[in-house]
Amino acid sequence: MTSRSLSDKPVAVIGAGNFGSAVANLLAPHTKVLLYARDESVIEKIKLNRENRGHKMHDNITPVSDLAYVANSCDILFPIVPSAHFRSMMKRLSPYLHPYHILIHGTKGFDITLPKGESVDSINALSRSQVKTMSEVIREESVAIRVGCLAGPNLSKELAAGQPAATVIASQFNEVIVLGKRLLRNNHFQVYGNNDLVGVELAGVLKNIIAIAAGALSGMGYGENAKGLLISRGMVEMIYLGRSLGGNTRAFLGVAGVGDLVTTCNSSLSRNFNVGYRLAQGESLPNILESTDEIAEGINTVKIAKKCADYYQVKAPITNTLYKVLFEDLTMKQALQYLMRYPLNVDIDFL
């Protein structure tokens, strides 16, 4: 089956954001692509200028605004929309999906379902039954069963420039991995497979926390020693949090874990990094949020991960102090002082 050529059906990317556009461009040399955008003006713009969010769009890409049409024309879909809108998008898409559809998402965030009258700010702690990864949202909302995710050090701007990079396709189904590889791989883009879907998703989501912290260190003007400290301790924290949420340690040591972590912690191109950087420079959170056009997933992730850590009683000092900086009145300076005095002195105790 795997050696047979792909059918002539197009492949869909749902969400014409920064990463969605980049993925569409990665797919386009291999196959026709339908790029779904909710906003008609975006579609018009792409049709007119062949350009979106700074990406020059490949000729194989057709922008569309009809989800039913997308689901009927394509067997393979890449939903890449912010986690906050993911479930509602799935609800709209779900009536048109069949069990033969294959969905590979590229969203690094959590979905939360709360009892009526509660909000993420009012609730004290979050258990796993309330916090879902995107693949779980897909399974809950639709009949699609062959589901995967795309994670790894994939800064959209570098991808667009054709610089060497790699990604992980994670799925319980080997056929999804094989398909993903065939669709995305090219001479400067390496694709790895992993069967621990939830582990890879968690790694991708949790690294955003550390990315904000890295931005903050940078914003305070600290150098490489500090960053090394943060990345290694951040890694440990990610693993603890990840395990409490049902991931395996191994997924965190791969491209989607360490790989993505190091990239985002070093890059001013990352939105999460930027949020941390500007916070450390003294800007306030509402201010920062107002001036960015795309959502930094990390902010929400900090909130959710902190409440999960409370529920499962996991030690997560970086997440906790970051939470205090973002949503309470701690300053970055105080946070750092607190962390440096934190009594944790075993280097590695999870292997």
Add this chain to the structure above:
Amino acid sequence: MEVAEKKNKNKRYKPILDGIPDWPVYQLSKNRKEFVEEVAQKSFELVKQVRPTTKQLLDELEATVYREQQRMKRNRWRVDAVDEPQFWIKVKEELVALTNKTSEEAQVKADEILYRIILRYADEIAGNFKPSSYKFTRELIKFWFGRLLNGARVKKFGAFFRNQYTLRDKIHIVGKVKQLRKLAKQGTIVMVPTHFSNLDSILIGWVIHSLGLPAFIYGAGLNLFNIKIFAYFMNSLGAFKVDRRKKNLPYLETLKTYSTLAIQKGAHTLFFPGGTRSRSGAIEKQLKLGLLSSTIEAQRNAYLDNPNGDVRKIFVVPVTLNYHFVLEAPDLIDDYLSVKGQDKYLPEQDKYGSWQLLQFLFKFFTKGSNISVSIGKCLDVLGNYVDEDGNSLDSHGRIINTKDYFIANQEVSIDKQREDQYTRMLSQKIVSEYHRINRVFASHLVAFVAFEMWQRKHPKLDLFELLRLPEEDLVLPYEEFIDVCKKVRKQIYQLKEEGKVNHATHLKGKMDLVVRHGMENVGIFHLKRPLLFNKEGNIITQDLNLLYYYHNRLVGYDLEKFI
């Protein structure tokens, strides 16, 4: 004293197919020889696919011979064929003779040996359904059970020959009977019950008959055939034999192929997906995936063979059997504890011969202890619920085409890894259905509460230390016990509201009566009772291990925090 069960609604069901010759199982057994050969041929091809080179095949054969000889040496059963040792000695000699042959010569001979082994296995596995003895057995069971029931219950001379009570008064069937009967006509049913006792096989056979369904093919453990009375029942009910001692590749492939082909040919099938009886007394959490995967394979083959036409759909039906009492409980829990305590291997052994079983049956029918059988909703092979017409439904009630699960690139394809995942998902769904349709009895409630309360009173002890406490020291004050029972029952009601569990009607009403009912029935026929009242009316135990066993039935519902 018996707390009245709600008036028994169980009625007699008409058979859905008129004559035995229409039954798929009969068709299968009439053409037994052809079927066994077809199974052997398919299995042969499958093994050859997995072991493509001569060397791999020879290694596999050698390993098979070695394992079989070890098995015969260590763990031989009464039911094993007499000519077994000779057969394997001959195979071994032939294999040795191949060592200095060329690869081509060896391949031919090895194929021949492999086929011979597989044919032997297929023949051993195949059931032997005979309409005459099926009818005879059925009437025999009905007649004698009727005599026992009436003789014991109605205290009048001549009651022995009356038919005032029938088995239907003893065994309550609840759940989705109508759907099952309807879908059994248009599709193939694969029934997957929980497994607590060796009696399950007979019980479920009776249930199938009394629902008016044609006989099912059973996957029954070969060990059961050691007990003569069982062997007789099973053979006549269309059982096929599953030998858990044989773990070699040719055997496992043959077994799976047998089951897959039988399902594909439309034979309603029954097997216990837990593999063996639940040792701990808890509802199965881990199912054996081998036989389950054969349902998925059979469905896929049906779509593959018939790409455009109508396909006979396969329906998976979870069933739970709910008892107050499990005959083998003391040995099962011993097994469980010794395995859990120190990882050691225990060969399966049955201490219960035909005589013990008859004794138990007599007690069962003469004393008040009911059994209930819950039939779950029909599922498709992916674990989706189906509607009255057999259409698979998604969680929003939209109709799904099951075929789409096997489609890649717009056509049905075979993908083993994909189907392994599907099997795992199906297994999880079955386990959650078990918990959902499980009927809580008063006896489960009191056992659970009593054990948890003793555990709570000794927070520092681990399970094994707790079980070692002298039973004389354990007393629960009646009032306190009643209070906790009330709290837990309230939570059970709550869970029922959420559709997560079911309970017997006798669980409702005054707690004093419910507790009394539970105490009188929990492990009713054991020499040492798991729960008793002492002279002051407080709760004591004679056997904590047994109590632990019955308590486990309610593990997995998070009821512990309400103690």
